[in-house]
Amino acid sequence: MKLATAATALLLWSSASAFGIAESGKINSSMNSGIFHKQQQQKAFLMKKQSNSLNFWKNTRGGASSSSSLDASTAVSSSTVSTANLDLLSERGRTSIENLMANDDGSQAHVYSDWPEAGVQDEGKIRLAEQLADLDESYPGGLAAYLSKAKTLLKESADGVNPFSDFEASVPEGESLSYDGYSTPSMPFMDAEQEGLKGIADVVFVLVAGGLGERLGYSGIKLSLETNLCTNKSYLEVYVKYIQAMQHLAELKTGRTNVKIPLVIMTSGDTDPMTRELLKKHENYGMDDDQIQIVMQDKVAALKDGAAGLALDDDDRWEVQTKPHGHGDVHHLLYREGFVDKWEEQGKKHVIFLQDTNALVINSVVPTLGVSLAKGFHMNSICIPRLAGEAAGAITRLEHKTDPEKSLVINVEYNQLDPLLSTQGDCKGDVADDTGYSPYPGNANNLVIEMGAYAQTLRGEDQGVVLEFVNPKYKDATRTDFKKPTRLECMMQDIPKLFQKEMGSTANIGFTTFDRWFTFSPAKNSLESGIEAVAGGNTAPGTMSSAESDKYIQNQRKLKFAGMDVDVTHDESDLVTVGGIPVTPGPRIILCPGFAITQEEVMNKIEGGKITKRSSLVLEGQHLKVKNLDLDGALVIRAGPECDVTVDGLSVQNKGWDLEELPEDADVAETVAIRGYTMTKHESTEILITEPGKYVVGEDGVVEKLE
Numbered sequence: 001m002k003l004a005t006a007a008t009a010l011l012l013w014s015s016a017s018a019f020g021i022a023e024s025g026k027i028n029s030s031m032n033s034g035i036f037h038k039q040q041q042q043k044a045f046l047m048k049k050q051s052n053s054l055n056f057w058k059n060t061r062g063g064a065s066s067s068s069s070l071d072a073s074t075a076v077s078s079s080t081v082s083t084a085n086l087d088l089l090s091e092r093g094r095t096s097i098e099n100l101m102a103n104d105d106g107s108q109a110h111v112y113s114d115w116p117e118a119g120v121q122d123e124g125k126i127r128l129a130e131q132l133a134d135l136d137e138s139y140p141g142g143l144a145a146y147l148s149k150a151k152t153l154l155k156e157s158a159d160g161v162n163p164f165s166d167f168e169a170s171v172p173e174g175e176s177l178s179y180d181g182y183s184t185p186s187m188p189f190m191d192a193e194q195e196g197l198k199g200i201a202d203v204v205f206v207l208v209a210g211g212l213g214e215r216l217g218y219s220g221i222k223l224s225l226e227t228n229l230c231t232n233k234s235y236l237e238v239y240v241k242y243i244q245a246m247q248h249l250a251e252l253k254t255g256r257t258n259v260k261i262p263l264v265i266m267t268s269g270d271t272d273p274m275t276r277e278l279l280k281k282h283e284n285y286g287m288d289d290d291q292i293q294i295v296m297q298d299k300v301a302a303l304k305d306g307a308a309g310l311a312l313d314d315d316d317r318w319e320v321q322t323k324p325h326g327h328g329d330v331h332h333l334l335y336r337e338g339f340v341d342k343w344e345e346q347g348k349k350h351v352i353f354l355q356d357t358n359a360l361v362i363n364s365v366v367p368t369l370g371v372s373l374a375k376g377f378h379m380n381s382i383c384i385p386r387l388a389g390e391a392a393g394a395i396t397r398l399e400h401k402t403d404p405e406k407s408l409v410i411n412v413e414y415n416q417l418d419p420l421l422s423t424q425g426d427c428k429g430d431v432a433d434d435t436g437y438s439p440y441p442g443n444a445n446n447l448v449i450e451m452g453a454y455a456q457t458l459r460g461e462d463q464g465v466v467l468e469f470v471n472p473k474y475k476d477a478t479r480t481d482f483k484k485p486t487r488l489e490c491m492m493q494d495i496p497k498l499f500q501k502e503m504g505s506t507a508n509i510g511f512t513t514f515d516r517w518f519t520f521s522p523a524k525n526s527l528e529s530g531i532e533a534v535a536g537g538n539t540a541p542g543t544m545s546s547a548e549s550d551k552y553i554q555n556q557r558k559l560k561f562a563g564m565d566v567d568v569t570h571d572e573s574d575l576v577t578v579g580g581i582p583v584t585p586g587p588r589i590i591l592c593p594g595f596a597i598t599q600e601e602v603m604n605k606i607e608g609g610k611i612t613k614r615s616s617l618v619l620e621g622q623h624l625k626v627k628n629l630d631l632d633g634a635l636v637i638r639a640g641p642e643c644d645v646t647v648d649g650l651s652v653q654n655k656g657w658d659l660e661e662l663p664e665d666a667d668v669a670e671t672v673a674i675r676g677y678t679m680t681k682h683e684s685t686e687i688l689i690t691e692p693g694k695y696v697v698g699e700d701g702v703v704e705k706l707e
Contacts, residue, residue, distance in 0.1 A: 207264070240263070549575075
């Protein structure tokens with residue numbers, strides 16, 4: 001794999017700078033006024049600073065050329081596109097075509113040359129011009145800036161430029177936490193969790209959800225996928241219910257009432273309509289309308305070759321191919337739409353960024369927040385132990401060789417880390433230490449960021465636009481033509497580059513590492529690719545089935561740690577293959593967010609008991625306690641928010657639930673096919689209590705109301 005070349009310049013803003021649209025039926029007029037004011041500031045900023053550019057890595061690298069800034073009045077020869085054809089276009093469409101021609105060195109001639117005479121394919125000409133105008137308005141600095149930057153980065157990629165030549169790598173400051181104490185952290189898990197509980201009332205969540213489930217073999221949005229077949233709850237519902245549980249816990253811990261934790265979801269053009277429909281269908285899963293906001297990012301132009309030629313659609317010469325720009329857009333969107341200003345006014349202290357299909361990560365939020373508070377981190381990356389050479393980014397401190405103010409802590413991709421480490425110290429590269437893992441923690445790409453430092457950084461001249469990179473797949477050794485179109489990309493975890501610029505050496509950036517079983521099992525790969533990976537020796541296939549299995553295993557370990565007699569799936573030898581993927585044989589346990597989100601809660605709500613391997617258990621209820629449970633089968637207990645329920649000595653035995661492999665070539669829905677199995681619910685015991693009051697459930701399962 002070729003090195004992805006980091007962008008070396010941040011371009012400035014046009015007044016039309018807009019990656020997307022923020023929408024909520026409850027955004028008030030004062031917030032809209034703030035957004036308008038911020039856009040006016042951006043316009044004035046452009047006029048004042050149009051010629052500036054930031055060179056991050058080297059003063060001689062990157063940046064927008066002076067030709068990036070265009071004026072609609074630029075003198076243009078219209079001989080390439082006839083006056084009659086130009087007259088077909090709207091004012092903005094005509095300007096976009098003229099600007100493209102005025103700044104072209106020949107790389108874009110295929111876009112505007114050989115147009116048929118007016119009257120032939122006019123609809124296509126108009127459509128192309130309007131799309132170019134959209135692309136021009138949606139990118140800071142315009143399409144010319146995008147293409148100028150792309151040429152620089154593509155040349156660096158072709159030349160094999162090393163973006164880290166002025167840096168040396170070292171392991172940054174961070175914390176390693178262990179839920180069950182099998183490793184020896186410097187900070188006990190419970191201490192980190194208790195510290196985090198002090199700050200949970202003043203957080204906001206940002207969910208990055210711009211992708212469809214195509215890699216999983218699913219045509220819908222990933223947020224709608226069921227996290228497990230015991231409860232059938234989607235990823236989005238799990239995240240919302242977690243936030244609601246955190247609100248309840250915050251009220252208990254602080255004595256405050258009506259705590260509201262905002263949620264912003266970043267969508268794309270692909271996912272936006274379906275995300276809105278999912279929320280509408282389920283009435284926001286119980287959240288207030290003004291509590292959930294959506295921002296939509298735009299796509300960027302695809303590039304066909306090393307000269308940054310725009311890639312036209314294979315079947316339509318009047319359409320430019322577009323691709324996602326990356327989740328790095330989220331920072332600019334939050335700034336531009338006024339969210340950061342609003343959150344500061346509300347007294348919010350931390351922003352928590354989550355990815356869309358890693359349900360385990362919610363366990364790490366509170367203790368990671370605790371580490372941030374204890375160590376004063378401005379940014380804290382949730383991490384996992386990383387095998388040396390593993391295809392995962394690593395959180396790394398980059399020490400600048402001559403200017404300490406340019407040093408920073410940031411994610412370094414695995415294919416860049418080994419070459420960097422091979423040029424320093426013992427020159428052994430990315431190798432394991434005495435623990436058997438790389439000393440550089442693996443980036444799980446979930447972040448906790450302190451609001452003050454974040455706001456200061458976003459208000460800097462770059463206004464939240466992180467540095468971009470390009471990673472083309474070349475056809476041959478000439479490194480000029482691509483196997484398929486590429487584009488500029490950006491990642492949200494690269495925000496430290498802006499922290500470093502705005503805060504210098506005062507930026508305090510670190511990490512918190514957790515065991516993989518506790519925090520990391522994303523669903524990202526199709527069943528077919530997962531089966532192939534397993535055949536090749538991969539123990540983390542990243543399928544829906546492996547993610548579901550890991551959720552059950554996590555809860556096995558939680559109940560075991562709380563003192564319950566539970567079979568725990570510890571390693572690969574304990575797994576069974578179902579649908580081609582190794583999964584836990586059981587028990588299948590779901591501890592809903594409404595039951596417990598902290599270790600303290602689990603320890604207080606579980607006492608003794610035993611569960612057989614074939615069993616399934618679902619627990620939900622803020623005031624539910626389970627003592628001395630004896631389960632051999634399937635059991636579901638759900639208690640309402642005003643129901644104080646103690647289950648003591650309950651004994652359950654029934655046929656339970658089983659996983660059944662799909663027959664070959666089975667005609668089933670996508671949501672079923674991507675797992676390779678279904679769950680047959682033969683028999684179960686369900687205890688559902690919704691009427692407010694105090695209850696006890698004894699050995700025979702009879703519900704007795706005490707008051």
